[in-house]
Amino acid sequence: MLTIKNLTVAYAATPVFTDVAVTFPAGKITGIIGPNGAGKSTLIKAILGLIKVASGTVAYNDQPVQAMRKRIAYVEQRKDLDLTFPIDVLAVVMTGTYAKLGLFRNPGVAERQASLAALAQVGLSEFAHRQIGQLSGGQLQRVFVARAMVQEADIVILDEPFVGIDLPSEAAIMAILQAWRAAGKTIIVVHHDLNKVTTYFDELVIMNHGIIAAGPVAEVYTARNLTAAFSADLANVLFTPAEATS
Numbered sequence: 001m002l003t004i005k006n007l008t009v010a011y012a013a014t015p016v017f018t019d020v021a022v023t024f025p026a027g028k029i030t031g032i033i034g035p036n037g038a039g040k041s042t043l044i045k046a047i048l049g050l051i052k053v054a055s056g057t058v059a060y061n062d063q064p065v066q067a068m069r070k071r072i073a074y075v076e077q078r079k080d081l082d083l084t085f086p087i088d089v090l091a092v093v094m095t096g097t098y099a100k101l102g103l104f105r106n107p108g109v110a111e112r113q114a115s116l117a118a119l120a121q122v123g124l125s126e127f128a129h130r131q132i133g134q135l136s137g138g139q140l141q142r143v144f145v146a147r148a149m150v151q152e153a154d155i156v157i158l159d160e161p162f163v164g165i166d167l168p169s170e171a172a173i174m175a176i177l178q179a180w181r182a183a184g185k186t187i188i189v190v191h192h193d194l195n196k197v198t199t200y201f202d203e204l205v206i207m208n209h210g211i212i213a214a215g216p217v218a219e220v221y222t223a224r225n226l227t228a229a230f231s232a233d234l235a236n237v238l239f240t241p242a243e244a245t246s
């Protein structure tokens with residue numbers, strides 16, 4: 001279980017959120033939702049140690065997360081990636097094995113085989129030697145899921161993995177997340193499509209410059225919480241009038 005306590009993050013002097021406490025259980029898929037600018041990416045960057053936090057702790061099974069960064073896989077937003085770098089798909093997937101190998105060992109036959117197997121699992125075997133910049137958005141997303149697979153991390157964090165991809169690609173990625181869940185990993189997904197929340201996630205964190213609500217989806221995905229995070233208009237679209245007032 002990933003446990004966050006008293007977390008405060010600010011860019012310059014403006015806090016994005018203050019004193020946040022939330023847990024992400026193992027063996028569950030947890031969605032994080034909230035409006036644009038709510039602090040979702042900031043929260044996961046704080047977990048990953050990619051930004052400086054003003055205060056607070058992030059621990060995995062009571063160990064400070066800083067000590068086990070290698071155990072976290074991160075599938076970042078595609079808009080954040082530089083795709084002009086000349087590297088082929090297989091080489092990108094193999095970078096997922098570096099954390100396990102450490103500084104002084106290069107990937108060998110075993111890592112290559114594992115990477116090819118991961119590419120087969122995401123349905124991209126035929127693209128192994130294609131340049132990374134020559135893939136479609138959905139193919140690219142599956143490459144980064146394959147990279148996370150070979151990393152064999154305990155925690156997998158995905159930032160908007162379903163944006164701009166077709167339904168078969170989305171279903172393929174979801175099937176992999178479900179396999180990770182069955183293996184007891186902690187899976188965290190920043191997500192925008194509210195229609196899928198109740199089918200995709202076990203747990204839900206609703207944010208808007210802080211935590212509006214967190215816990216099992218059935219308890220947290222309510223008109224009241226969505227109104228608090230987004231707007232009454234949105235809750236009215238997603239819920240019947242009876243549900244919206246309950």
Ligand SMILES: Nc1ncnc2c1ncn2[C@@H]1O[C@H](COP(=O)(O)OP(=O)(O)OP(=O)(O)O)[C@@H](O)[C@H]1O
Nearest residue numbers: 011012016034035036037038039040041042043190
């Ligand atoms: N590097 C930065 N420097 C200054 N402010 C930033 C920086 N990154 C994000 N912010 C601000 O912090 C707030 C939270 O941003 P964040 O990216 O965490 O939101 P988000 O919930 O992931 O949004 P979105 O759904 O639009 O991706 C926003 O107001 C944003 O403008």
